[in-house]
Amino acid sequence: MNGPVVSPPAPRGSGEPAAGAIVLSPTTPPADAVVPPRAPEAPAPGAPLGSHYDHCFGCGPQHPQGLQLSAVAGEGLEVTARFTVKPSHQGGPGLAHGGVLTTAMDETLGTLNWLLHTPAVTGRLETDFLRPVPADAELYIHARITGVHGRKIYSAAEGRIGGPDGPVAIRAQALFIQVKLEHFTKHGRPEDIKQALDDADLLKRSRAFEVNP
Numbered sequence: 001m002n003g004p005v006v007s008p009p010a011p012r013g014s015g016e017p018a019a020g021a022i023v024l025s026p027t028t029p030p031a032d033a034v035v036p037p038r039a040p041e042a043p044a045p046g047a048p049l050g051s052h053y054d055h056c057f058g059c060g061p062q063h064p065q066g067l068q069l070s071a072v073a074g075e076g077l078e079v080t081a082r083f084t085v086k087p088s089h090q091g092g093p094g095l096a097h098g099g100v101l102t103t104a105m106d107e108t109l110g111t112l113n114w115l116l117h118t119p120a121v122t123g124r125l126e127t128d129f130l131r132p133v134p135a136d137a138e139l140y141i142h143a144r145i146t147g148v149h150g151r152k153i154y155s156a157a158e159g160r161i162g163g164p165d166g167p168v169a170i171r172a173q174a175l176f177i178q179v180k181l182e183h184f185t186k187h188g189r190p191e192d193i194k195q196a197l198d199d200a201d202l203l204k205r206s207r208a209f210e211v212n213p
């Protein structure tokens with residue numbers, strides 16, 4: 001994972017950290033963050049988490065060019081996920097685009113919030129790209145919550161090529177912020193909000209819109 005960020009020298013009286021001071025990344029949980037228990041409503045370990053929205057670029061089954069990533073609840077506050085790099089996900093020839101890989105990490109980290117049974121959105125996401133990922137390869141992602149502090153949910157993930165024992169290609173740390181239903185209904189395009197709320201799949205609807213922060 002990322003080490004502490006050492007700040008550059010700052011001018012006196014600027015309010016910035018002193019020269020040489022160690023400044024933790026905003027995605028690193030503070031010392032008084034807690035790792036809470038799974039929510040009672042959380043899917044059981046081994047349960048597929050499904051898609052929170054059919055048209056999601058990360059997990060939606062109706063998004064033909066999307067990642068169609070599938071995640072499974074792990075033990076504790078952990079999930080695993082898989083996605084196969086499609087030809088349409090290329091950046092360099094024959095290689096996954098870094099933004100697509102970052103999306104896979106974002107999506108997987110986002111699914112962790114179901115284990116806390118709370119909606120949350122990405123506030124900050126940091127990624128390290130360690131190894132190129134070829135088209136057609138499967139990326140296997142393991143993600144875990146590292147701490148909760150008020151509305152802030154800290155998490156980290158690692159993506160490996162081919163399976164759980166494959167070489168590490170990408171690492172990420174994130175800060176998610178808990179939000180209420182209004183975050184989506186206020187900011188989202190009305191026709192899409194209506195379509196999601198009209199979804200006959202009650203489980204999907206409850207996961208997407210009826211969880212209580």
Ligand SMILES: CCCCCCCCCC(=O)SCCNC(=O)CCNC(=O)[C@H](O)C(C)(C)COP(=O)(O)OP(=O)(O)OC[C@H]1O[C@@H](n2cnc3c(N)ncnc32)[C@H](O)[C@@H]1OP(=O)(O)O
Nearest residue numbers: 026052106107110119120121122123124177179207208209
């Ligand atoms: C139904 C479930 C759906 C799940 C979808 C999952 C999809 C995958 C995940 C995503 O990609 S979500 C889409 C990408 N993210 C966004 O669109 C979020 C856009 N940003 C916002 O809407 C707001 O900035 C945000 C809700 C994140 C925060 O606004 P708020 O007004 O609610 O809170 P505020 O700004 O007061 O911040 C709360 C705390 O978080 C901190 N914070 C917020 N953003 C931060 C940031 N970027 N870096 C560091 N700290 C941050 C902030 O400093 C503060 O700390 P303190 O409590 O200590 O004062």
